[in-house]
Amino acid sequence: MRRIVSFLKSKLVRAPAPPPAVPPEGDLRAAFRKRYAHFRSLLTANNNTLQAMADLEQVFYSGQSYRMAVIRSKITTILVNVYKMIRDLIAMGDGKYQELIPVFERISSKLELIVDRKPEYQSGPMIVPLAECNSEQHHLVGDKMARLGMISRLEGISVPPGFVVSATATRHFLADHLDEINRRLQVLESDDLDGLYRTCAELREMITTAPLPGDLQELLQVHYSRLEKISQPGCRVALRSSALGEDSRGISFAGLYNTMLDADRSTLVSGYKEVIAGKYGARAIAYRRRRGYRHEDIEMCVGCMVMIDARVGGVIYTRDPANRDGDVLHVIVTSGLGKGVVDGTGDSELIRLQRRFPHVSTDNSATPSLGPSAAAASLVNEELLSRLAVAALKIEAAFGEPQDIEWALDHNDKLYILQSRPLQIDDDETGAASVEPAAAADPGEPPLIRGGVCVSRGVCCGEICRVESEQDLGTVAKGAIVVVSHPLPEWAPLLNQVAGIIAETGSEAGHLATVSREFGVPALFGVDGAMSLLTDGLQITLHADDCAVYRGRRDGLLVARPVAKDPMAGSPVQRLLTEAMQLVTPLNLTDPDAAQFKPSWCETIHDITRFCHEKSVTAMFSFGRTHHFDEGRAKRLVGEVPLEWWVVDLADGLRPGIDDDAKTLRIEDVVSVPMQAIWNGLIAYPWQGPPPVSARGFGSIIFQSTMRPEIDPSVASRLTVKNYFLVSKHFCHLSVRLGYHYALIEAYLSDLLTESYVTFRFKGGAADMGRKTLRVQLLAETLEHYGFRVELQADSLLARLKKRPADYLETRLQVLGYLILHSRQLDMIMDQVGSLERYRDKFFAEIDSMFAEAPLHALEEH
Amino acid sequence: MKQFNVLIVDDEDEFRDLTIKRLTKKGLIVEGAESGRKALDIIKTGRIDVVVLDVKMPGMDGIETLGHIRALQPLVEVVLLTGHASVESGIEGMKLGAFDYLMKPIELEPLLEKLNDAYEKKRLHEEKIEQAMIKKHMAMPS
Structure with missing residues (x-):
């Protein structure tokens, strides 16, 4: 396009001058052509600006994720092109319209401030004992540890002794590296999974090999020694991530980061660095992008807690995630620590308890009226379950909303709370109802597979892609339905691009399940033999609510597909774009004849482009008058013509012999x-x-x-x-x-x-x-x-x-x-x-x- | 297509070498410089028509280099390039008289078009000056 423009420019400028008639006429034509070249350039810039503005609106209203890099690049395109328009208009107007420049400067510097705005960091001590953490310190120790600190002060509830290495410490540690880290993340293309994994590996290397500042190292050792005094010499500790800045409702950030178990004095520092590096894991990066968080919006803190020698552990949901009004809480039990539950690998058992005291078990869906199975009963008896429920409800009451709690019982059956966060609840209550009749009304082939656990509701259609290792991630096409053996949190980056996900094991309590629900990706877990039944490339329709997989595309089922949620709602990037858009897209200058149609009334970029475009057109038409042609060069079309049309001849557009001064033409x-x-x-x-x-x-x-x-x-x-x-x-x-x-x-x-x-x-x-x-x-x-x-x-x-x-x-x-x-x-x-x-x-x-x-x-x- | 001289200024070796190779294949005469200073030395020779200039470079950055180029060889056209968009450098560059502003990663075709446009502008500019000179000489026959 630009080549055409330049070709045209050159053609117009180089066009052989008419035979030497009246020299002034030739000069006028040259002046006209110069002005025309500016006009063309202005129109091109105008088109580029409008296009970039439309692109911005598109990402803003699409309900899909977008990256800060896209916003920054679109706004830069807009500003550069508007600057060109102003430059061209001033050249066309023989120096008029200079007052546009300060207007432009004002708007563009405001935009720069918005686009380059940094989050505000607060500073404090580098290490805070867990027992001293409270909600006011969440900006220092991260949400997870602030909550745990609060829980530790609830009567009758224990959390393991520990301390938190704060965000201030992280900034101190990474001071010399943050610029380089952010630079590498910025140049990363959004759909380049290979590049993502490569960059993640490089960043991890950079962070784990960076030396820890001496003062921080010393503090770590001092606080570790204190833990030894409380528990026992050489005690093992768990290093857990506690991020801050993840403050939006309905966003779990579940299972994104690293946890290092069984660290001791010798591995404390390397473990700490691993957890810090976890902020730049592929899962975490993909997730932040999808949800509209810049990397600098999130800061990583590390909780260091004495390990509990767990006999049994698991998760409690203080409400049924699929039915929040029910009088039921879910306890998921596994032997040892609860890790197998949350990463989807371990065998676990779901026990449903009444929320009412004494919290007896309700009918178990698998074994009606029998209560917990024999295996589960051998791990936790009725009395322990009741204690668990009491503690869980106390935590729920303290935070005022349903909780998702990780817990462990040691060999003396002492209960420890390891973590608690708001429970992700499926808001779409109409979904199931609207899907049922459609399913019933769709005859045809019975499902290929029926079974498993619906962990995230919805219906989707796509081609099967089996994923066995991280190497396979690059081969997953957009819109595929992925099948995996275990729902590992490592697969979470896929949720940005797949239509659905099926796993052979797993339950609703896993991280991947949580994130699927949050992203609105239909997911069916615990489907025995899925990896062998479903072959790559097979087109299927997955009806997660119905626990059914159909061969081919079943439009009758797909009509019930619920509307996807906006993944960016309330995020920092969305807030930022909203603010920037106010300075870009609204149009206040609509009427060229209004008294307000002048630079001083321009409030947005759109106003400036509108003004420049209008005035450039006028400048083209008034050329005749300002350059002392007898009449303007615009000629009115006359004859049998509808409406009113004017023609401006730029070069050889009219029949030879047409009088330049003629006011009309046919x-x-x-x-x-x-x-x-x-x-x-x-x-x-x-x-x-x-x-x-x-x-x-x-x-x-x-x-x-x-x-x-x-x-x-x-x-x-x-x-x-x-x-x-x-x-x-x-x-x-x-x-x-x-x-x-x-x-x-x-x-x-x-x-x-x-x-x-x-x-x-x-x-x-x-x-x-x-x-x-x-x-x-x-x-x-x-x-x-x-x-x-x-x-x-x-x-x-x-x-x-x-x-x-x-x-x-x-x-x-x-x-x-x-x-x-x-x-x-x-x-x-x-x-x-x-x-x-x-x-x-x-x-x-x-x-x-x-x-x-x-x-x-x-x-x-x- | 007309042949003209292009200088690629970028501290990133991989990008510079690849761009030189691809543009040379398209028939342009291309050389590279890994820093602003090096670029100015080459531009002083007067053989360059269009410069592709990375904004972010250690030492003398792109914007500063651009200023020097404009002073040394005002007719040379400069296309700015950045790894990630920076609002400030974009406008700053245009104010200093850059021909245009491109963002990395850039594909060959758009870059080639931009270079052609830039060269076209330079050529027209020179033609105009030449004609003005001829006119002047005709007006004052010696």
Whole structure:
């Protein structure tokens, strides 16, 4: 595109000057061409800006994840291009519009501050004893340890003795490395899994080999010695991650980080570094990206706690995750520490207890009315279960919400709480109900597999991809359904890109289960033999709620698919983009005739681009006047023409012999090939005036007009009726304001395929968003039907054709000519049922017969 | 396509060598410099038309180098390049008269287009100056 522009520029500038007639005329033409070159450059920058703005809106409203790097790069693109526009406009305006510069500086420096804003860190002691941790210190010790500190002070509840190495210590440790770490993360492409794992390995290496500052090392040893005094010399400790900055609701950050068990004095430092390095594990990086956290938003602290010699351990959910109103709490029991439960590898047993004292077990779903199985009963008797429940409910009460608690009993049956966090609860209560009838109504082949545990609800369809090791991760296609043996937390990075996940083992209590629910990825665990039953490439439909896997695509089931949640809701990156968007996209300068249409009223980037574009068009048209042509160069088309059209000749767009001073011309005088093509489309069918408006349509337009007083429909502003063609023999730029719509066609037709293009932009309208969207949808469908590549964003449309033969492009320009006339005010009636189909059919029919009747009009005439 | 002289300035050896190789294959005359100082030495010779300049370099950074280039050879066009977008350096570079601003990783085609555009601008600029000189000489025949 830019090559075309420069080609055109060069062509225009180098075009052989007319035979030496009147020298001043030649100078004027040269001046005109210089101005035209700036105009073209400004239009290109304008297009780039609008595109980047649309991209930003797209990521903002898509409900999908986006990265800070994308925002930064789009905003940079926008600012650089707006700067170019201002530069070009000032050059075109012979030094006018200088006052745009301070306005731009003000807005761009505000944007810079937002985009480069750093989180605020707070400092404190490098090490804090666990018993002293409380909620006020969560900015120092991380959420997990702050909560554990609070639990340790609840009466009758024990946590292992320990201390926390704070975020202040982490910053001290990594002071010389943070810049390099952040730089490496920034250049990482989002879907490059190989690169992700490579970078993670490098960062881990960097952190684990960095020397620990002497003062921190000394403090660690002192505090370890204190633990030895409390428990026993040479005691083993567990090093657990405790991140801070993970403060959004509904976000678990479960199982992302490293825990080092069985450390002692000799491995304390290396273990500490491993946990710190865990912040940059692949799981953690992928998760933060998906949820809209910058890496600097999260700080890692490390809890160091005496190891409990556990006889039995596990997890408690103080509510049933699938039914939060039920009177049931879940205890998941395994022998030894609870690690096997949370990483999905160990055998465990679910026991359901009544929340009411004395917390007897309810009917066990596997063995009705028998209560806990014999195996579980041998690990925990009724009395212990009751104690567990009492402690769990006390913790729930202390935090005021359902909890997900990790616990252990030592060999004396003393209960220790190892961790507690808010329970992730499935909010989508209507999901199951709406899925059932659909499942029942879908006949056909019975499921390939039925069984397992639904750990994350939903229905999805995709091709099977079995994953056995981390090496396989790179082979997983977007939208695949992954099958694994064990639901290890290591697979979590996949949740960014897969449609569903099936595992042979595991339960709802695993980390991977938690994260699947959170990401809204349907997941079925505990499916015996899945790895052998399901072969790579097999297309299946997974109905997790129903614990069923069907062969092929089952549309009847897929209709029940629930709406995905916005993974970025409330995240720092989303907050940041929201703030930045306020300075970018709102448009306040809508009416060029309003008194406020000047630089000092520009509040956003959009305002500046709007201003520059409008003034550049004016500068082009006023060229004649300011350069003492007798009249402006814009000539009005006269004759049998609908509406009002003006033509500006840029180079060789008019028949030789047309008087430069003429105020009017007839369509026959135009030799611009692309303009003729558009014109043929415009006049192919007479426009029958505005179609009848339904009452609602009219009301909506009035409403919008009231919100934007300057577009009062009774006061037609000058530019609502003037439409300009800027032409040369092979080039045409048409800007149209029909009613409240804004359309722009630009075409360059060359014998060289690579240089030819047609672009069409369409935006706006005075109707409400719903109808605007319907109208662009109609346009999009029509344009796609005729071979355009179409991009839609809310109510704006961009359609392009490139590298096609000139005669083909001419027919497409006819289509555009037809559409800009006939889509006028369509939105007033677009809400009527079936109107989209009706108009689409009408468009297709008329365009096709237009081609049949008048093929390549323009070519025949010239 | 017309041949012209391009200088790639980047401290990252891998990127510089790869870019030189690919652009040379496309028929351009390309050389490299690993630092701003080295780049200025080459530009002083007057054989360079377009410079691709990395913004983030140790020592003399891209923006500073750009300033020197503009002073040394005002007609040389400069395309700025950064590993990750930086709002500030983008605008700063444009203000100092860079031709345009690209973000890494960059594919060959867009880079080639940009270089062609930049060269086109330089050539037109030179042509204009030449014509002005001719006019001047014609007006004052010696």
